[in-house]
Amino acid sequence: MPLIELKSVSKIYPLGNQQVVAVEDLSLQIEAGEFTVLAGPSGSGKTTLLNMIGCLDRPSNGEVWLDAEEVGQADSKTLSQIRLNKIGFIFQSFNLVPVLTAAENAEFTMMLMGIGKKQRRQRIVDLFAQLGLQGLEDRKPNDLSGGQQQRVAIARAMAAEPAVVLADEPTASLDTQTSEELLALMKELNREQGTTFIFSSHDPLVISHAQRVVSLRDGRLESDR
Amino acid sequence: MDLFLLAWKNLWRSRRRTLITLAALSFSLMLVQGFHNLSFGVYSEMIDSGVRAGTGHLVVYQQDYVAGRDEKFSFDPQKLVSQISDLDGVEAVLPRLYLPGLAQSSRESRGILLTGVDPSAEHMINPFLKNLTAEQLPTLSGREAVLGSRLLKELQLKPGNKFVVTLQRRDGELVSEMFRVHSVVTTGIKNVDKSLLLVGRERAAAMAGMPGEVHELAVVLQDQRADRQVFPLLQALLHDRPQLRALSWDEAMPNLSNAIKLDYASQKFIFVIMLLIVTIGVINTLLMSVMERFREFGVMLAVGASTLRLRVLVFVEAFLLGVVAMLLGSIFGSLLTWYLSAVGIDLRDFIDSSLEFGGVVFDPIMRASWDLPYMLQIAGFMLLLSLAAAVYPAIKAGRILPAEALRHH
Ligand SMILES: Nc1ncnc2c1ncn2[C@@H]1O[C@H](COP(=O)(O)OP(=O)(O)OP(=O)(O)O)[C@@H](O)[C@H]1O
Numbered sequence: 304m305p306l307i308e309l310k311s312v313s314k315i316y317p318l319g320n321q322q323v324v325a326v327e328d329l330s331l332q333i334e335a336g337e338f339t340v341l342a343g344p345s346g347s348g349k350t351t352l353l354n355m356i357g358c359l360d361r362p363s364n365g366e367v368w369l370d371a372e373e374v375g376q377a378d379s380k381t382l383s384q385i386r387l388n389k390i391g392f393i394f395q396s397f398n399l400v401p402v403l404t405a406a407e408n409a410e411f412t413m414m415l416m417g418i419g420k421k422q423r424r425q426r427i428v429d430l431f432a433q434l435g436l437q438g439l440e441d442r443k444p445n446d447l448s449g450g451q452q453q454r455v456a457i458a459r460a461m462a463a464e465p466a467v468v469l470a471d472e473p474t475a476s477l478d479t480q481t482s483e484e485l486l487a488l489m490k491e492l493n494r495e496q497g498t499t500f501i502f503s504s505h506d507p508l509v510i511s512h513a514q515r516v517v518s519l520r521d522g523r524l525e526s527d528r
Numbered sequence: 529m530d531l532f533l534l535a536w537k538n539l540w541r542s543r544r545r546t547l548i549t550l551a552a553l554s555f556s557l558m559l560v561q562g563f564h565n566l567s568f569g570v571y572s573e574m575i576d577s578g579v580r581a582g583t584g585h586l587v588v589y590q591q592d593y594v595a596g597r598d599e600k601f602s603f604d605p606q607k608l609v610s611q612i613s614d615l616d617g618v619e620a621v622l623p624r625l626y627l628p629g630l631a632q633s634s635r636e637s638r639g640i641l642l643t644g645v646d647p648s649a650e651h652m653i654n655p656f657l658k659n660l661t662a663e664q665l666p667t668l669s670g671r672e673a674v675l676g677s678r679l680l681k682e683l684q685l686k687p688g689n690k691f692v693v694t695l696q697r698r699d700g701e702l703v704s705e706m707f708r709v710h711s712v713v714t715t716g717i718k719n720v721d722k723s724l725l726l727v728g729r730e731r732a733a734a735m736a737g738m739p740g741e742v743h744e745l746a747v748v749l750q751d752q753r754a755d756r757q758v759f760p761l762l763q764a765l766l767h768d769r770p771q772l773r774a775l776s777w778d779e780a781m782p783n784l785s786n787a788i789k790l791d792y793a794s795q796k797f798i799f800v801i802m803l804l805i806v807t808i809g810v811i812n813t814l815l816m817s818v819m820e821r822f823r824e825f826g827v828m829l830a831v832g833a834s835t836l837r838l839r840v841l842v843f844v845e846a847f848l849l850g851v852v853a854m855l856l857g858s859i860f861g862s863l864l865t866w867y868l869s870a871v872g873i874d875l876r877d878f879i880d881s882s883l884e885f886g887g888v889v890f891d892p893i894m895r896a897s898w899d900l901p902y903m904l905q906i907a908g909f910m911l912l913l914s915l916a917a918a919v920y921p922a923i924k925a926g927r928i929l930p931a932e933a934l935r936h937h
């Protein structure tokens with residue numbers, strides 16, 4: 304059984320008295336351990352699709368299966384539990400809570416899970432070492448570079464050992480070199496810990512790193528290779 | 529605990545806004561505490577001089593004397609005076625007789641209320657008499673009289689002059705007796721200065737044909753707040769005399785008590801309005817801080833925070849704001865109270881006539897006294913208001929949809 308399975312999923316947004324079909328009748332399977340990129344031009348439905356996989360939004364039609372569980376119509380309390388326990392998120396920018404330090408931000412999901420302070424700190428020490436963030440534990444997000452901020456976001460996403468990490472254009476605000484470094488890091492995490500990664504991007508650089516590229520156009524699957 | 533830390537940090541991310549809100553909260557708490565304590569001090573003082581000149585903190589009457597002041601309702605106190613004096617917390621028991629009548633000099637006549645008192649017992653207690661020396665007091669059964677200064681003037685008398693008092697005896701006959709102006713008092717209360725006529729109680733009782741009887745036993749307590757403890761003891765003493773009734777000062781002097789209640793009610797109204805306005809300010813602050821964090825809340829929801837946790841976060845922020853305001857406000861309120869009790873407000877700077885309120889003259893320097901239970905209560909109320917102010921912002925925070933919030937930049 305695949306880790307993630309979408310069965311004829313559609314997402315329709317009301318807009319005034321019209322309807323915007325953001326994703327239309329889309330089916331997709333993603334196995335555990337994959338490193339997949341959702342590619343496609345702006346407005347093609349990448350964010351919408353990631354949000355449904357990530358339990359941030361419900362499909363208008365169809366089923367979303369995550370870890371052998373149908374989550375498409377679950378209530379918001381259940382969805383928030385699933386997000387906490389199974390999913391890690393990285394966004395394009397402004398990912399972090401500005402009043403918390405880098406370490407506190409990275410610990411945030413573990414704190415929500417009720418994991419004790421000591422255990423949290425130990426995990427952060429390991430992750431920060433792995434992500435090249437040593438010495439930055441007590442910095443506030445505003446005192447970190449864009450690349451460092453994204454690495455803290457990766458640390459937060461990875462900290463609670465989720466089944467899948469979803470990243471919506473994680474390198475869109477970064478320069479090429481920083482993007483390369485970040486991608487290398489995530490690939491390493493994928494290889495060493497077997498964490499499933501799903502990205503959205505229209506950056507050819509990111510796409511070139513992917514093991515599998517799912518292309519969208521106008522909310523439909525264009526190609527899958 | 530982590531949530532408290534996060535809330536505390538959030539509170540200070542917009543430092544100026546938080547400080548302004550705190551200033552509004554603590555300043556209003558300071559005003560409420562300080563000015564309540566000032567009123568509390570002034571009222572206590574008024575009640576104190578009111579009861580000492582008037583009915584005492586507690587009073588014993590026959591039946592409905594208090595309603596109509598009908599001089600028929602007199603009674604023989606028998607052993608009551610000494611029995612009540614022996615109760616714990618009682619400072620003095622003052623037997624009094626009140627007889628309406630007419631005072632005549634060779635030139636003028638005036639309606640008066642002839643008051644028969646025990647001069648030596650009243651001396652230290654009754655503010656009308658406290659400026660007299662022992663020699664200036666009348667005797668219990670003599671013809672010496674103490675007159676209000678206006679009455680003296682209206683009757684065109686001078687100290688040492690004689691005048692005649694006429695009143696109706698118990699049996700219906702009119703009687704007239706001669707008295708002599710022994711001393712004069714100025715209380716500052718127009719009505720009192722116009723009608724005060726104090727004589728020895730035994731003289732007055734003999735004249736009215738009811739020797740040994742009184743209309744009122746005024747019980748003055750050491751501490752005003754002890755009236756609840758002493759009242760039942762007093763009632764127990766009256767148990768075998770069903771025609772006698774014990775009352776507390778606010779029942780016996782409804783004018784004074786109502787004047788205070790009315791004054792305090794209008795003050796309370798201002799307090800409530802002020803606190804409401806401040807609460808609206810707090811709602812605004814909290815709501816703005818929620819709206820500014822729309823995307824941040826979206827991120828927190830995305831990584832697994834529940835909407836409940838966001839709501840609790842907003843409440844904790846309001847709670848911390850309230851606690852700080854409560855502490856700061858109480859410190860300022862205490863400083864204000866300290867100033868108002870040590871220095872006070874000198875009303876002579878504003879008004880030059882004498883100050884009368886509800887039939888009582890009071891000290892022209894208003895001084896606060898500490899009402900700690902009230903200060904705590906109002907500080908707690910402030911905390912509740914902060915929490916109440918968080919209700920709507922917390923609901924707002926709980927309604928944020930993560931997918932929508934994340935689209936915001
Ligand atoms: N809340 C919404 N209300 C109405 N229309 C929406 C809403 N969200 C998305 N859409 C529309 O759905 C379509 C797909 O949007 P989506 O954000 O998923 O695309 P995307 O591939 O992520 O684009 P981008 O590369 O610009 O981020 C677009 O036409 C967008 O305008």
Ligand SMILES: [Mg+2]
Nearest residue numbers: 349350351471
């Ligand atoms: Mg997008």
